Amino acid sequence: MKIYSSDQMKNIDFETIKKYIPGNILMEHAGIETVRIIEKKIQNLSEKKVIVLAGAGNNGGDSFVVARGLSSKVSKLDIYFIGEEEKLSEDSRLNYNICKKLNLNFIKNFEELMELNEKFKYDIIIDGIFGIGLNRNVIGEHYNLISFVNNLKNKFVISLDIPSGVNSNTGEIQKIGINADLTIAYHGGKLGHFLYPGREYRGKLSIVDIGIPNIVESEDDLDDIYEIIKKEDIKFKIRNKNIHKGNAGKVVCIGGKTGFSGAIYMASEAALNSGSGLVYSIIPKGINTILEQKSTETITVPIGDEKREYFRAIDYVETINFINEIKPDVIILGPGIGREEETINYILKLLNEINDINIVLDADGLYAIKDDLAILYGKNIIMTPHMGEFKRIIKSDIKNKLEKAKLFSENYGVITVLKGADTIISNGKKTYINLTGNPGMATAGTGDVLAGIIASFVGQGYNRLEASKISVFLHGYIGDKIAEYESEEGVTANKIIKKIGECIKDIKK
Template identity: 35%
Template sequence: MKIFTAEQIYKADKFTIAKQQIPSDALMERAATQLFEWMHSRLQGAEVTIQLFCGIGNNGGDGIALARLLKEAGYNIKVHVVNYSEKRSKDFLLNLERLKDRKIWPEFLNDDCVMPEIAPNDIVVDAIFGIGLNRAPSEWVGKLILHINASQAFVLAVDIPSGLPGNRIPWNTDHVIRASYVLSFQVPKLVFFLPETGVYQNQWELLDIGLDAEFMHTEETEYEFLVKPDVLPIYRPRLKFSHKGTYGHALIVGGSYGKIGAVQMAGNACLTVGSGLVTAYVPECGYHSLQTALPEAMVLTDEEDEYISKIEVPFHPDAIGIGMGLGTHEKSVKAFGEFLKNNDAPMVIDADGLNILAKHPEFVKHVPKQSVLTPHPKELERLVGEWKDDFDKLEKAKAFSKENQCILVIKGAHSLILSDGKGYVNSTGNPGMATAGSGDVLTGMITGLMAQGYLPLQAAVFGVYLHGLAGDIGASKMSYDALKATGIIENIGNAYMELFKRPEAEVVPES
């Protein structure tokens, strides 16, 4: 699912109006109708006061048109026009006249107005500012937003929470609507998914307002939101006449004294996601625990007991996952650097592997092209440097990815995959996955997919989505609080089943 910028959405509006030969207010009417139907299907005529706060641009026009439809359906409404400028869009003015024609008189709010009373059991519709906001709200509008946020009412934002710009962090974090729910038109907005801007809505949902399908399909975007239809085509079905060698031999390298579990989880996830063979390379201290905990894997050990001092394997792996629990002993650092120079297999680098790269940037040039790096925010900062905000972080990360021809998986609430200047935002996952070992599991899954022949970007996209889905299924069984990384592994199979669930009546042909 594509994520459009504000400029692209305006372009889509104009294209749709021209191609469908409709006036611009007809598109506004579609938007208002979709908003009304969403609300009406849930309220069913309930006796509740709906207070609509409408700006004087097109977002406000949507709110004014919605007010008319709500009133015609018998709802008790109060309409407030937030009069923050002398400029008004023509479609706002048109809908304002339609409202007045029905003897509905809005209250105009100005910089010297008394704040309207809002009861906690009211519903507030926020239609003050839209996606085109390009400067900080006036101080008095900011105070109105603070007043709405303090009301404890359910706040439904139209398209985007007011005060939140579409392409940067807010100017004043207090002057942004804290929306209970956002009804966004046609496509999601990037700000929904970033830590500094995603906090302004609890939930969001898309409304289809009939923007031209051909334009939506052909327009190139910088970011995409990964949902099931985007991920399904990546899947490579297993063949009837195949064997373990068909699905690759993965190598998992890492571990040190007290941190062998990281390798065990990565290796287990690698096998569970479908890798045909997995060999773990660990220090001597990990031999017995790995052979016991993960009997399906083969184990090679270093000559050192507590850390890795060299990495020598007697086969050429199809994919390598490296770094989890590795530590930063000077001999381990040297071994990692030498291994990079002599290896050409695709890699997934995590944890201490990333920390070593950050401390030894000269190693980066030896990382095989299109390798996948999976940093959490602090590891990313060590790699790319400090950033001033989430948008600056994305620009720095994209530059690093492009310069080093690697794929970055930035782990978070919405893990984000960056490759060759394009970003993919994940839709699965939950707060229960913020637990020790979750990243080791992800590394193992991506490595296992790459070993099976998935291209690195495909493995990253599919692996991140499946990892989050397994976490969602696990959390649904045991809660966010009780979910462990091993619980994610236990639900990889269930995630596959959920992803490829078919209607009961459909017969699946034999491969």
């Protein structure tokens, strides 16, 4: 499902108003649709005492329409306008004046608001303080107002378009944000509704149509496309009836060192359980015995001498020879591989040699390239960093992480799967935010499993972006199933592997 950045949304509003529908009609739609949703969702509405908080922008304008629509349907309604009348936009002023003419009660100042609340105890708060026009940190009287709302007891907070204080592009909180129970968004979801921490602030999300004609978006070919991944967007390919293991996807996992054999084991098992025909694990010989005992279907390919506990640079020759011989569809490079200097050189030498094969670069494979990013150019790479690994690579903080992941993908020609509670997948043009998964997945090895699933789907012929999208959704979906059957605490990487098949079936339904 498509979602929007604030610039895209502003542009859509602008084009609609310029060519087709006046702003005050859009505002009317936004406000009236909001009233309709409130009537549907709030029981005993006629008994409720409502305070409408209106800011100086068009979000405030929407709230004047809501105030007018709700005033006769509730037991008490007051408006607190935090702004200057002279600075209101034409559309907002129109609705402000209607509220005045209707003699709706405007609260004079913050002190009066507190007094009235003491007396009546508002039970519904309409938040029209800021919408997608928020462009700086919230301070002063706005800060105090938001803090006042968040501290109220027994209230139901409804934010118009986006909770005030949440940045609609990044989901970041601009110093303080309204903690909403329900957000009613106009025309479409915004990035800030789905990226944390904004995702936690917005409560339930309802998206309403405000009458923007379809033609506006077809005329406006958006350069960047943002989507959240829905179950119905996941399309698994039908497996060809006469395939054999040699052409059902050949995956090579490269990684492991003493103490970290589990990572490569889990990546390989995840690949197998996602449908790959053949999975090989290239590992330092020193851990071969352990891995052979654990794996039954995976073919282990030990490299180096008996005591070799980690890869050395020279091992790349043997590795490349093997790769040239078996011609895999995809290589996972990095799980459990470690950070020995020799190993880093091994990884860099390998990457220099491999040009046409798909690579999932994970874990310490990402550590190895952190000072040699040019090595990524011209290759078919999916990178799967978590936030810490990504920070190390881009050498900056991860504020505005979506934009940074998108830019990185564009600049280096890779697909970035930036893992977290709101995993972001981008090829630089198209960017997805994933909604599946839960805090139970913050446990050792779940990342290795994801790398294995992604590689498996790449190997089965899905394009890299599609494979990443499907895998991230599926991985989180399985985590959610385990949390539902057992508990979030019960989620482990091994359980995720075991449920891959069942959940693929589930998603196909």
